[in-house]
Amino acid sequence: MATNKVKQIHNFGQSIWLDFIDREIISSGNLKKLIDEDGIRGVTSNPAIFEKAITSSADYDEDIKTLSKDAKTTEELFFGLAVKDIQHAADVFSGVYNEEVKGADGYVSLEVSPFLALKTEETAAQAKELWAKVDRENVMIKIPGTKPGLPAIQQSIAAGININVTLLFGLPRYEEVTDAYISGLEERVAKGESIENIASVASFFLSRIDVMVDPMLDEKGLGDLKGEVAIASAKKAYEIYKRVFNSERWKKLEAKGARPQRLLWASTSSKNPDFKDTKYVEALIGPDTVDTAPLETIEAFRDHGVAANTLEEGMDKATETLEKLKQAGINIDEITQKLEDEGIEKFNKPFEKLLKAIEDQQKKA
Structure with missing residues (x-):
């Protein structure tokens, strides 16, 4: 029997996490099946995912009724629902978490209020x-x-909390995030506290970059670079990762048991129908990284994805792509800041919708 294509990715040192959660996937055993058959090694969630889960299912109605008695705000009620899902998912992944190298994987992510x-x-x-x-x-x-x-990231790491840094688009900001992580660990060491079991990922968003940049490329006669800017940025981020986590500053922490903050590729579904639906997954497979993908992308990869060690291929081309943007007067730092601002808004809207839906449900109860 041919090896599952999604599972093959793990051979190249990359972990695939599922960018989706709801009660049905947990209770039906399908989440466990994804672990066993596809080698899925973690879960990410966000306000938009929870909005879809809670508003499109009756699975939460009873809990909404129960939690309504004590919750002071709708937001508090939502986190009551979310925490329960996250706990159940974390329990499903406890076997992955407790594998030979404890804590290498098996994480489930829950986001603070947008x-x-x-x-x-x-x-x-x-x-x-x-x-x-x-x-x-x-x-x-x-x-x-x-x-x-x-x-807030630095303070949380210093407090011993595992952090998934989300909504990253730009390289300068990504480097600042690595500094926040390392500074948080250094704070713990200074207090004489252990840094051995702290884990963190930095989630670099991909396809949204191309959605914004590609129309500009056509205007500048750079149409051949469509669909390439996000991948080029991610490859350059990996260069930063390797530099930072091989530095003398890092090695002092590593000697005390610290783990590198892995890069995580997010927003990996293709938004452009002209692109292969597994494009962003295939282009960035490489060691010590994570890729979080929605169910449809995982299913597409299982069917026709190609697993190969691609992350460090074409590094010169990545540098050249970003240089061409600069020469054409396209300011990538301005674009990534705009994407960050819009990203906050894109999480606020579903969260508002979610809180409204919970309120409506409470009225019916």
């Missing part, structure tokens, strides 16, 4: 609160990699 994306102290406080409520070693709390998010 309303806090630009609020440092509130983000750090909620990260701490959610970490305590989920109460699982293999959970990661998602904090957006915004400018105000950076000190």
Whole structure:
């Protein structure tokens, strides 16, 4: 029997996580099946995913009724629902988490409220609160990699919380995120606390970059670069990753048991119908990385994906692509900042819709 194509990716040192959660996939055993058959090694969630799960299913109605009695706000009620799902998913992944190299994988991510994306102290406080409520070693709390998010990330790492830094688009910001992670670990060491079991990923968003840049390329006569800018940026991010996590500063922490903050490729479904539906997964397979993909992309890869060690191929071409943008007057840093701003809005809207749906459900109860 041919080896499962999704499972083959793991041979190249990359972990595939599922970018989806709902109660049905957990209770039906399908999540466990994805672990066993496809080698799925973690789960990511976000406000849009929970909005879809809660509004399109009756699975949450009873809990909404029960939690309504004590929850002071609709947001508190939502996190009550979400924490339960995250705990169940974390339990499903506990076998992966407790494999030979404990904590190498098996993480389930829960995001802080998108309303806090630009609020440092509130983000750090909620990260701490959610970490305590989920109460699982293999959970990661998602904090957006915004400018105000950076000190919250550092504080959370220093407090011993696993963090998934989300909403990253630009290379300068990504480097700042690695610094926040390392600084948080250094704080713990300075306090005499262990850094051995802390895990973190930095989620670099891909296809949204191309959605914004590609129309500009046509205008500048650079149509041959369509669908290539996000991949070029990701390859350059991996260069930064290798430099930072091979530095003398890092080696001091590594000697005390610290783990590198892996790069995670997010937004990996192709938004352009002209592109192969597995394009972003195939282009960035390589060691010590994670790729989180929606179910449809995982199914597409299982059917016709090609697993190969591609991440460090064409590094010169990646450099050249970004240089051509610059020469054409396309400012990638401005674009990635705009994408970050829009990304916050894209999570706020479904979250507002979700809270409204829960309110409506409460009225019916």
